Amino acid sequence: MLKFRAWDKVNNRMIEVNEINFNYRTIGQYEGDLNFLKKYKYDDVVSIQYTDIKDKKGEQICEGDILKINDWTYGYVIQETGCWMMKYFRSATQERVGTCL
Secondary structure (H helix, E strand, O other): OOOEEEEEOOOOEEEEOOEEEOOOOEEEEEEOOOOEEEEEEHHHEEEEEEEEEEOOOOOEEEOOEEEEEEOOEEEEEEEEOOEEEEOOOOOOOOEEEEEOO
C-alpha cells in the first residue's frame, strides 16, 4: 500500500496524508480529537512517498530523507528506475536525520 506525508509550503510543516482526492486536486489530514479532515491544495504541498523501509530506530524512511551513515557520511533517499536508493552511499546502520524536500 502506498503511504505519503507532505510538506505544507504555506505553513512550513510536515503533515501526514490521510486522503488524496484526485478530482479536486487536494490532500487531506485528520486533525484534532474529532478527526476533522483539513484539506490542502496540491499546489500548496510537496507529497513525499514512504519507502516501507525503517531505520535502526524503527522510524519510517521516506523519499528525500537524509540518512546518517557515520559521523562524517550522509546520503539521501531517491527513487530511480522503480527502486528506492540512497544517493552515493550504502550502509546497514542507516538513521533518518531529516529531509531534503
